[in-house]
Amino acid sequence: MTDAHTTGPFIAAIDQGTTSSRCIVFDKDGRIVSVDQKEHEQIFPKPGWVEHDAAEIWTNVQEVVAGAISKAGITPADVKAIGITNQRETTLLWDKNTGEPVHNAIVWQDTRTDALCKELGRNVGQDRFRRETGLPLASYFAGPKVRWLLDNVEGLRERAEAGDILFGTMDSWVIWNLTGGTEGGVHVTDVTNASRTLLMNLHEMRWDEKILQSMDIPAAVLPEIRSSAEVYGVAKAGPLKGVPVASALGDQQAALFGQTCFSQGEAKSTYGTGTFMLMNTGHTPVNSYNGLLTTVGYRIGDQKAVYALEGSIAVTGSLVQWMRDQMGLIKSAAEIETLASSVEDNGGAYFVPAFSGLFAPYWRPDARGVIAGLTRYVTKAHIARAVLEATAWQTREISDAMTKDSGVELTALKVDGGMTSNNLLMQTLSDFLDAPVVRPMVAETTCLGAAYAAGLAVGFWSSTDELRANWRRAAEWTPRMDAATRDREYKSWLKAVERSMGWLEDES
Amino acid sequence: MAKNIQSLERAAAMLRLLAGGERRLGLSEVASSLGLAKGTAHGILRTLQAEGFVEQDPASGRYQLGAELLRLGSTYLDVHELRARALVWTDDLARSSGESVYLGVLHQQGVLIVHHVFRPDDSRQVLEVGAMQPLHSSALGKVLSAYDPVAHNEVVENERKSFTPHTVTDAVDFEAVLDLTRARGWAADVEETWDGVASIAAPIHDRRRMPVGAVGVTGAVERIREDGALRTDLVAAVRDCARAVSRDLGASRF
Numbered sequence: 001m002t003d004a005h006t007t008g009p010f011i012a013a014i015d016q017g018t019t020s021s022r023c024i025v026f027d028k029d030g031r032i033v034s035v036d037q038k039e040h041e042q043i044f045p046k047p048g049w050v051e052h053d054a055a056e057i058w059t060n061v062q063e064v065v066a067g068a069i070s071k072a073g074i075t076p077a078d079v080k081a082i083g084i085t086n087q088r089e090t091t092l093l094w095d096k097n098t099g100e101p102v103h104n105a106i107v108w109q110d111t112r113t114d115a116l117c118k119e120l121g122r123n124v125g126q127d128r129f130r131r132e133t134g135l136p137l138a139s140y141f142a143g144p145k146v147r148w149l150l151d152n153v154e155g156l157r158e159r160a161e162a163g164d165i166l167f168g169t170m171d172s173w174v175i176w177n178l179t180g181g182t183e184g185g186v187h188v189t190d191v192t193n194a195s196r197t198l199l200m201n202l203h204e205m206r207w208d209e210k211i212l213q214s215m216d217i218p219a220a221v222l223p224e225i226r227s228s229a230e231v232y233g234v235a236k237a238g239p240l241k242g243v244p245v246a247s248a249l250g251d252q253q254a255a256l257f258g259q260t261c262f263s264q265g266e267a268k269s270t271y272g273t274g275t276f277m278l279m280n281t282g283h284t285p286v287n288s289y290n291g292l293l294t295t296v297g298y299r300i301g302d303q304k305a306v307y308a309l310e311g312s313i314a315v316t317g318s319l320v321q322w323m324r325d326q327m328g329l330i331k332s333a334a335e336i337e338t339l340a341s342s343v344e345d346n347g348g349a350y351f352v353p354a355f356s357g358l359f360a361p362y363w364r365p366d367a368r369g370v371i372a373g374l375t376r377y378v379t380k381a382h383i384a385r386a387v388l389e390a391t392a393w394q395t396r397e398i399s400d401a402m403t404k405d406s407g408v409e410l411t412a413l414k415v416d417g418g419m420t421s422n423n424l425l426m427q428t429l430s431d432f433l434d435a436p437v438v439r440p441m442v443a444e445t446t447c448l449g450a451a452y453a454a455g456l457a458v459g460f461w462s463s464t465d466e467l468r469a470n471w472r473r474a475a476e477w478t479p480r481m482d483a484a485t486r487d488r489e490y491k492s493w494l495k496a497v498e499r500s501m502g503w504l505e506d507e508s
Numbered sequence: 509m510a511k512n513i514q515s516l517e518r519a520a521a522m523l524r525l526l527a528g529g530e531r532r533l534g535l536s537e538v539a540s541s542l543g544l545a546k547g548t549a550h551g552i553l554r555t556l557q558a559e560g561f562v563e564q565d566p567a568s569g570r571y572q573l574g575a576e577l578l579r580l581g582s583t584y585l586d587v588h589e590l591r592a593r594a595l596v597w598t599d600d601l602a603r604s605s606g607e608s609v610y611l612g613v614l615h616q617q618g619v620l621i622v623h624h625v626f627r628p629d630d631s632r633q634v635l636e637v638g639a640m641q642p643l644h645s646s647a648l649g650k651v652l653s654a655y656d657p658v659a660h661n662e663v664v665e666n667e668r669k670s671f672t673p674h675t676v677t678d679a680v681d682f683e684a685v686l687d688l689t690r691a692r693g694w695a696a697d698v699e700e701t702w703d704g705v706a707s708i709a710a711p712i713h714d715r716r717r718m719p720v721g722a723v724g725v726t727g728a729v730e731r732i733r734e735d736g737a738l739r740t741d742l743v744a745a746v747r748d749c750a751r752a753v754s755r756d757l758g759a760s761r762f
Contacts, residue, residue: 335586472603473628474626
């Protein structure tokens with residue numbers, strides 16, 4: 001980037017994401033040496049269906065690895081390990097003899113298994129497997145997608161039962177191909193990805209036989225569950241031939257790792273189109289009674305697993321995009337801050353962006369968006385402010401739910417993602433949470449997390465303490481709002497949330 | 509107050525008229541709306557048309573707002589857009605230099621800090637976004653004064669206060685500093701604003717080569733200087749960062 005780097009050694013991280021695949025080369029200080037990225041096609045066969053061509057993805061992964069290595073001007077000997085992070089829950093089945101996918105990968109956003117999930121819930125409902133898996137029965141998890149493929153691809157079930165078919169999330173697909181594919185590729189997944197299938201017992205870290213039976217999925221298709229940081233195998237070909245493949249983490253867990261949230265109670269929140277907040281809860285899985293997910297945070301080698309609570313907000317950055325594209329009130333996303341900063345407060349307006357219902361902690365599909373508290377006084381600038389406040393209040397609600405479930409108060413929130421360049425939003429977040437908000441110096445926390453885990457596995461870094469020492473604070477916002485104002489505003493926000501509920505009458 | 513120029517006032521009134529409701533108006537409608545003789549109105553409309561501010565529909569002969577107005581409006585770079593574009597580059601500059609990084613734009617008679625990256629050590633630091641720095645003595649301010657004519661007007665017309673014994677306040681000396689800044693493409697502030705503190709800054713240009721801001725590092729004078737001279741590696745890193753942000757804004761290589 002801006003100056004000459006040291007000669008190495010390096011770690012390469014592959015991020016197989018929802019819209020693109022990337023490869024980033026990091027040096028020992030955790031600084032970015034080079035980046036390469038390639039987008040892949042989003043396939044929409046029907047409304048609500050989203051697929052990816054897994055063969056295209058594997059081609060892209062090979063290209064971005066070659067691209068990043070060549071841009072960095074280094075050789076495989078300089079690279080000590082490869083780390084993998086990936087879009088979570090996206091599901092693929094492929095033939096182990098030919099290496100050919102039997103169908104496009106079904107992407108996490110795909111809702112084709114909605115009805116199947118209802119059916120699988122039987123008389124218990126969506127919490128049927130929550131005790132074992134920490135998850136509600138919902139269409140984005142991998143298990144129901146596997147079942148759908150087995151039911152809908154001609155002859156697939158027979159081939160699967162005969163042991164010719166392999167299942168994997170995108171980590172498994174990339175690792176299997178990297179380590180040789182049909183020529184001895186290893187069929188593994190890591191605990192964080194396995195924890196998003198609805199098929200893994202969270203307490204034992206094993207595939208749950210009862211659930212497999214209930215979902216009618218043959219155990220023969222399943223990858224071996226391994227830790228997030230260990231050598232799974234070595235790259236068999238390509239520009240990194242001979243380099244150990246040494247980590248796998250779902251993207252949000254990788255960001256938790258990259259933000260070095262290694263202690264209980266540490267949390268990170270990633271602000272993109274939507275927002276994902278994860279809190280480290282230590283070595284025990286914490287059940288959620290407040291609409292959060294219980295998931296594995298990471299597991300380093302044979303150490304004990306670290307668990308996390310996860311809350312997601314469907315609409316954050318996408319609300320700003322909506323203000324730009326649908327409302328035309330701003331020309332660029334960054335301008336929301338200019339508009340919002342032109343007034344002192346929200347003028348009494350509150351914006352609940354329940355565009356597709358309310359997620360955590362409410363889970364109300366019958367809710368729809370509202371702007372409450374309108375008077376003649378309210379201008380577009382007040383609405384802009386209410387837009388930013390909506391993201392901050394929704395974070396506060398998730399944080400409150402985490403505190404209720406875990407009994408741990410949030411001491412500081414580490415943030416990343418595109419919206420962290422919005423200074424007003426970050427200050428508002430700190431004000432509403434009544435806690436410091438901290439932005440790290442490396443924005444690419446997801447890739448960094450995968451690199452860190454891989455580096456730990458091969459001894460490139462010695463310990464999580466060393467990684468923590470690498471972490472640099474780029475900015476910190478501290479609360480400036482007085483408690484009375486915060487409480488009053490929160491009450492108004494909650495009233496607005498109340499008004500968004502029950503808009504759709506046929507669902508509840 | 510001096511009397512305003514009547515024809516400019518009338519031109520402004522016409523633009524407002526064309527910007528409102530109807531959007532396309534004939535000559536007689538414009539003239540009667542503003543209470544002008546047709547000949548007067550026509551003269552002003554033709555001048556505005558020549559400047560691109562007004563266009564005449566060839567078929568109907570009616571007048572509407574011209575594309576030049578839109579272009580004028582879009583030249584303004586939002587400072588938050590500037591921060592968003594600068595984020596990765598300024599993070600990297602802080603990391604490679606080991607010093608804190610500031611991004612500033614001209615605001616009234618000073619430099620408004622729109623982005624601040626902490627020095628990458630574990631010390632407690634306070635975010636200084638929204639703070640002001642002086643135009644004549646800070647490195648960011650000198651860069652803006654050297655490259656932006658509006659900043660230059662501000663700095664020559666206002667009092668240049670002496671903050672330390674090193675502050676340059678004399679008009680001739682100050683112009684020499686700006687000449688040097690333009691000649692080498694960067695500016696420095698060695699204990700001219702704060703005792704013990706030094707900075708190095710370089711200009712950020714947009715795609716029209718307009719100076720839109722300045723970026724720089726700030727730190728203890730003994731770290732920014734080496735053997736009595738400013739560290740050349742820091743100067744290079746600051747200039748690289750400024751060029752990278754400029755490229756991100758669409759400025760061509762220079």
